[in-house]
Amino acid sequence: MNDYFCTMSEDSNMSFLxxxxxxxxxxxxxxxxxxxxxLVIWYYQEVIIExxxxxxxxxxxxTFQFLCQKFGICSEKxxxxxxxxxxxxxxxxxxxxxxxxxxIVAFPFIFYQLWAFVxxxxxxxxxxxxxxxxxxxxxLFFLGILFGYFVVAPMSIQFFGTFxxxxxxxxxxxxxxxxxxxxxxxxYTGLFFLLPIVTxxxxxxxxxxxxxxxKYRRHAIVVILILAAIITPPDWITQIIVSVPLLILYEVxxxxxxxxxxxxxxxxx
Numbered sequence: 001m002n003d004y005f006c007t008m009s010e011d012s013n014m015s016f017l018x019x020x021x022x023x024x025x026x027x028x029x030x031x032x033x034x035x036x037x038x039l040v041i042w043y044y045q046e047v048i049i050e051x052x053x054x055x056x057x058x059x060x061x062x063t064f065q066f067l068c069q070k071f072g073i074c075s076e077k078x079x080x081x082x083x084x085x086x087x088x089x090x091x092x093x094x095x096x097x098x099x100x101x102x103x104i105v106a107f108p109f110i111f112y113q114l115w116a117f118v119x120x121x122x123x124x125x126x127x128x129x130x131x132x133x134x135x136x137x138x139x140l141f142f143l144g145i146l147f148g149y150f151v152v153a154p155m156s157i158q159f160f161g162t163f164x165x166x167x168x169x170x171x172x173x174x175x176x177x178x179x180x181x182x183x184x185x186x187x188y189t190g191l192f193f194l195l196p197i198v199t200x201x202x203x204x205x206x207x208x209x210x211x212x213x214x215k216y217r218r219h220a221i222v223v224i225l226i227l228a229a230i231i232t233p234p235d236w237i238t239q240i241i242v243s244v245p246l247l248i249l250y251e252v253x254x255x256x257x258x259x260x261x262x263x264x265x266x267x268x269x
């Protein structure tokens with residue numbers, strides 16, 4: 001308790017400019033971490049582009065093998081040619097891959113820097129409730145990244161790669177379109193898996209409550225099912241594989257909101 005009051009006292013004595021200076025240095029550390037991780041990715045760019053990105057165009061990708069062996073849903077090797085249509089195309093997307101990859105790899109450190117800046121301003125009970133926040137946020141984010149890479153992205157690539165309005169139309173992917181589809185899908189899925197954490201904070205500040213989430217549960221289910229139908233091939237098994245984790249996350253968000261509300265009532269009583 002003494003450490004807590006000491007920390008709060010020190011934090012309250014800091015001027016606005018001192019707070020800005022602390023935030024600046026924490027952001028600088030985060031950027032340095034992204035640069036270091038990005039340089040490593042840049043060094044191994046050929047291996048990464050072949051083993052991580054182009055591998056999804058093959059029928060022996062681990063996700064396709066699993067679906068084929070377990071459910072009899074076998075995918076085709078995408079009969080497409082990858083092209084770079086601009087002079088700086090390959091360089092630009094190697095750079096983008098390094099930056100986004102650097103952010104993903106350094107995410108725990110980035111969030112730690114932001115959390116360390118915010119944490120001193122919290123009350124003692126709030127700090128107790130938020131124990132392990134860096135671990136839980138990082139775990140959910142990487143869980144979403146893995147789900148996006150092994151489920152959502154390959155399903156999307158397979159569906160759009162094999163879809164044809166006519167046999168006379170040939171699919172010729174530009175590398176920027178192919179890579180941006182995978183990178184954006186994986187990264188946004190990682191962020192989507194942070195829904196329980198976002199729900200916690202929004203409930204904490206009173207923007208919405210568990211009643212709101214329960215009221216619009218049916219709407220959320222419909223939206224999730226529509227999204228799953230869009231990004232997956234037209235078979236119910238793969239749609240379920242994509243939908244179930246997202247529905248579970250929504251329900252976890254409701255449980256988180258209920259817990260926050262109970263803690264608020266305890267504090268008032």
